[in-house]
Amino acid sequence: MSLNDPVRERIRTACEEVRQKTPLAQSFTNFVTINLVANAQLAAGGSAAMSxxxxxxxxxxxxxxxxxxxxxxxxxxxxxxxxxxxKSFFERTSLWVLDPVAxxxxxxxxxxxxxxAEYPPTIVRANASEIIALCGIWDISLKTDSNGKVNRPAGVESVDDVDSATLHAIELARYLREHNATHTAAVAVSGERDLVTDGDRVYRLPGGNAMMTKITGAGCSLGGVTATYLAVSDPLTAALAASLHFNCASEQAGTVxxxxxxxxTAFLDxxxxxxxxxxxxxxxxDMH
Amino acid sequence: MSLNDPVRERIRTACEEVRQKTPLAQSFTNFVTINLVANAQLAAGGSAAMSxxxxxxxxxxxxxxxxxxxxxxxxxxxxxxxxxxxKSFFERTSLWVLDPVAxxxxxxxxxxxxxxAEYPPTIVRANASEIIALCGIWDISLKTDSNGKVNRPAGVESVDDVDSATLHAIELARYLREHNATHTAAVAVSGERDLVTDGDRVYRLPGGNAMMTKITGAGCSLGGVTATYLAVSDPLTAALAASLHFNCASEQAGTVxxxxxxxxTAFLDxxxxxxxxxxxxxxxxDMH
Amino acid sequence: MSLNDPVRERIRTACEEVRQKTPLAQSFTNFVTINLVANAQLAAGGSAAMSxxxxxxxxxxxxxxxxxxxxxxxxxxxxxxxxxxxKSFFERTSLWVLDPVAxxxxxxxxxxxxxxAEYPPTIVRANASEIIALCGIWDISLKTDSNGKVNRPAGVESVDDVDSATLHAIELARYLREHNATHTAAVAVSGERDLVTDGDRVYRLPGGNAMMTKITGAGCSLGGVTATYLAVSDPLTAALAASLHFNCASEQAGTVxxxxxxxxTAFLDxxxxxxxxxxxxxxxxDMH
Known part of the structure; x- marks a missing residue:
């Protein structure tokens, strides 16, 4: 993508607004990484509350x-x-991010x-196996033939690479925007080269650092920070900005x-x- | 306050006793910052147990x-x-600290x-908004006219500055000592310049570092360490010593x-x- | 123990296999240190899932x-x-580690x-007081006369030294292997000089660093990493390898x-x- 693409301008604005407005994004999240979710939201510029x-x-x-x-x-x-x-988020047309861990x-x-399925989120952020499994749970079928493989998660780690979930991510994003309260949506698939889609365009983000898989909560905290960005921007921009923010920070942390x-420690810094x-x-x- | 004020001698003794006796202060605390509460109690010199x-x-x-x-x-x-x-703490005249988060x-x-309200704690430690809200929940009215503003917390962050909660803190401390089991009490209000009162005297502590608001659990862990100090000293000394210990440590952490x-990391060190x-x-x- | 003892070869193989296979060891663990358990398992080379x-x-x-x-x-x-x-672990002859905290x-x-007691684990890892208390709860009596002292834990910290739990650890290991699903077992007693026994041989591990008692979760995360090792080796080797891995890492962390x-931070590194x-x-x- 060229450096003057308008998507980049929206990402830059989102990053600046998070730092200026310290937006609150609340979380209902797991006990393993709840502390990192809150600290990542604070370090990214937002505010946190858990319940x-x-x-x-x-x-x-x-x-x-x-x-x-x-x-x-x-x-x-x-x-x-x-x-x-x-249900309550749906009725209030609230913006929310789902991480369907495991x-x-x-x-x-x-x-x-x-x-x-009846009250879907604005954004789903997950690894490839979870995206594929969620499509199965929600009976979302692929328009294009898949290879027919049955995928089963290996615990909380993905056994599928990001590529194999591309079509699922696109269909999932379309499902979200059709059925959620705001009719805008994005899906982010984390992995070696993150994928972000709004159901029409597909972006791949090649940055990041493999050490992110050796700390618990890299994905969970990305979900929280995606909510932080969603508080100030549209779903596609939020998913892109949060993933890029994480990738840049993990690359910088990897150098020290x-x-x-x-x-x-260096990642939060x-x-x-x-x-x-x-x-x-x-x-x-920009894939298409 | 002069350097030879007897309050300082009690604070010094409390700090030394925490390091010598490794007192156990147990916690019933939130999932976000439970690890930091325990680690802060250990780093301050105490011992921790959560249930x-x-x-x-x-x-x-x-x-x-x-x-x-x-x-x-x-x-x-x-x-x-x-x-x-x-109720059980009340019946056993146990010393305890309450953090009325949110x-x-x-x-x-x-x-x-x-x-x-019926079985109040020995110490309340909170931000200004929480102190004001707790006075409302416990029907504690101010002897002096307040400005009539209705305060509502913005999540877990305070929307009020410490000054605006001064009268509430004094009345709350008086309520605690009148109704709790030991008839001794203190209230600590955390913010840019912490306030500590026993209902008679009011102290302000101007130290600290703003980065404390960018890690989750600064307040929660201060509550835990206040309980550590309460295990070896009177409530006023405990509230002062814990807040000063935190302020000194955060200043030192801020330099690196x-x-x-x-x-x-540097704060715990x-x-x-x-x-x-x-x-x-x-x-x-020393305000008065 | 000599440097060419076969026990050492099994430990070395276990360490190498953990790094090669990234074995998943799931945890049902406490909220205080759940994050450190997962991060220690990842840092040791394994994979984590909590539920x-x-x-x-x-x-x-x-x-x-x-x-x-x-x-x-x-x-x-x-x-x-x-x-x-x-019960389900027993019926599936699953390998599992118990930390009987407090x-x-x-x-x-x-x-x-x-x-x-009816469905005992493969390995118990605990401090001396907890080992003694668990023997009491499970009605495990010592073959050799003990000194008749009644031990009571002081919260989550041990009030007994490792030596005083030697006989309890041996009898506990024998109980485990007699009653658990796989009929193999080990007991690890953490303290100044860790003890590991399979009910026959007793090993003492003099390494480590006292600062491990000033971070919360040193014992809990050792239990988790013991499960990581148990996924690739026999119980005695797993208990030894995990304890030695922790001792070496804590010594290295202590130098910086x-x-x-x-x-x-340095310990995880x-x-x-x-x-x-x-x-x-x-x-x-090697005690005998």
Whole structure:
């Protein structure tokens, strides 16, 4: 993509606005990485609030620019709570990001994700296996023939590469915008070369650093920061800006880290330090 | 305050005793920052134990010098549990610190905080908005006319400055000492210049570093370390010593940090390294 | 132990296999240190997944090499869930590691641990007080006369030294291998000089760094990494390799740390960097 493409201008503006407005994006997220989600949102320039009760979430929704739901570690009370929350977001036309962590594993998770089909999010951010599994749970069929492989996640790590989820991501984005409250949507597939699509255009982001797979919560915190960006911009710009912000910060962290401990520290520092122009000028491959 | 004020001697002694006795202060706290609460207590010189079950809390109370309750992330089971625990602390005349995170948001949180009115803590530590909201929930009216503004928290961040909560903090401290089990109390209001009061005297602590607002859990972990100090000293000394310890450590961290990641690392190092004399000799403004 | 003892060869192979195979070890663990458990497993070379629902755990068991249960912070739903999970592990002859955090405190925890007596784990990793308390809960009596002292844990820290739990550890390992599904077992007692036994041989590991007691989760994350090693090796080798890997990494971290913050960062870096040969060549004292 050329350096003067209008998409880049929207990304730059989004980065600047996050730093100027410190937008609040609330999260209902897993216990493993909840701290990193909040710290990444703060380091990216936003503000954070976390809750697990519908009454809390609804109150905080009123003062949040966007919300984030991550189904990583579930408790019995979540099944009713999350259905109630998704319905409430729908009725208030709230913007929200879903991370369907480990989609396809566990009957409770499957029921929760199934319930979201009726009240879908604005953005789904996930790895390739989760995107493919979510399409299965929501009965989203591919217009183009796929290779017929049945994909099953290997725990919380993807067993599929980003390429293999391209068609699923496109169809998923179309499903989201058709069925969600705002009729705008994006899907972000994280992996070696992230993919972002709004259902029409497909972008690939080749940056980043492999050490991101050696700290827990790289994907979860990207979901949270995507919600931070969604509070100030359209879904496609939010998904692109958050992914690029993460890729730039992870590249910078990779130049100084001695291992995963110092990598996480340097990554949070880099999220904070990195300039909007650097994020907006990253390599973006416009696929069509 | 002069360098030979007796308050400073009590602060110095408290800091030294925490390092010598490694006092246990247990916590019932939120999932976002529970790790930082424990690590800050350890780095300050204390010992940590976390639990969410009344039977656990009551057993651990017997071996704890003080306890800490933080209502940040609530689960359905907490409403009965926390009422039971507060009542039990009251009956055993246990010392405890309350952080009323996001007071005013969510009906469950409001009911939990309301229930504490009957069995109030020894110390409340919060931001200005939460102090004002808690006074509202507990029907504490100001003796002096306030400006009549209705304050509402903006998520978990304060929308009010510390000054505006001065009268609320004084009245809240008086309420605590009148109604709690030990009839001694303090209130600490965190912000740009922290305020600590026992209901009679008011102290302002101008130190600290703004980067503390860019890591999640600065306030939560201060509540935990306040409980650590409460295990070895009176409430006013505990609130002052913990806040000064945090301010000194955050100032020291600010001199080396490159961003919020390295700031948190350096902050924990500084909590550990900083000398009792340095903490006790910090600037303290005695308001009256 | 001589440098060409066959035990060392098994340890070296285990370390190399963890790095080559990135084995998944799932965890049901406490909220305080869940992030460090996952990050330590990743830094040691493994893969992590965390859950609290039986349906999740059973699905993930099918793709995990081993599992880890840590009873640190309990919720009401855990009592039934953990009994169900332990029974399911037994029926599937799954390998799993138990960390009986704070054994002896809280009636719910005691009931949960008691239920495990029927379906015991492959490995127990704990501090001395917890090992002694667990023997009491499981009615494991010592063949050799002990000194008759009644031990009670001081919160989550051990009040007993490793020596005093030697006989308990041996009897506990024998109990495990007699009653668990695979009839192989090990017990690891963490402390100043870690002890590892399979019920016959007893090894002491004199390495490590005292700063490990000033970060929360050193023991919890060792339990998680023990499960990572159990996914590729026999219980005795797994317990030895994980403890030695931790000791080597903590020694290396101790040479650069300025306090507990930088210690944890350096510790994770060292877990990642340290070579299999260095781990396998550590001092191991073969007691008999």
């Amino acid at each position: 697990f009760l519908p009454d809390d979430i609804k109150d905080i929704e009123a003062i949040s620019g966007a919300s984030y739901i991550n189904v990583g570690t579930l408790l019995p009370s979540y099944e009713d709570a999350l259905k109630d929350i998704a 989609a396809g594993l566990g009957s409770t998770r499957t029921r929760i994700l199934k319930a979201f 880290a001695q291992g995963p401990g110092s990598f996480q 880099a999220l904070w330090q990195i300039q909007a122009a650097e994020i907006a000028d990253s390599t973006i491959i | 969410f079950l009344p039977d656990d809390i009551k057993d651990i109370e017997a071996i704890s010098g003080a306890s800490y309750i933080n209502v940040g992330t609530l689960l359905p089971s907490y409403e009965d549990a926390l009422k039971d625990i507060a 007071a005013g948001l969510g009906s469950t949180r409001t009911r939990i905080l309301k229930a504490f 940090a490159q961003g919020p990641g390295s700031f948190q 500084a909590l550990w390294q900083i000398q009792a004399a340095e903490i006790a000799d910090s600037t303290i403004i | 609290f629902l039986p349906d999740d755990i059973k699905d993930i068991e099918a793709i995990s090499g081993a599992s880890y249960i840590n009873v640190g912070t309990l919720l009401p739903s855990y009592e039934d869930a953990l009994k169900d999970i332990a 054994a002896g405190l809280g009636s719910t925890r005691t009931r949960i641990l008691k239920a495990f 740390a300025q306090g507990p913050g930088s210690f944890q 060292a877990l990642w960097q340290i070579q299999a040969a260095e781990i396998a060549d550590s001092t191991i004292i």
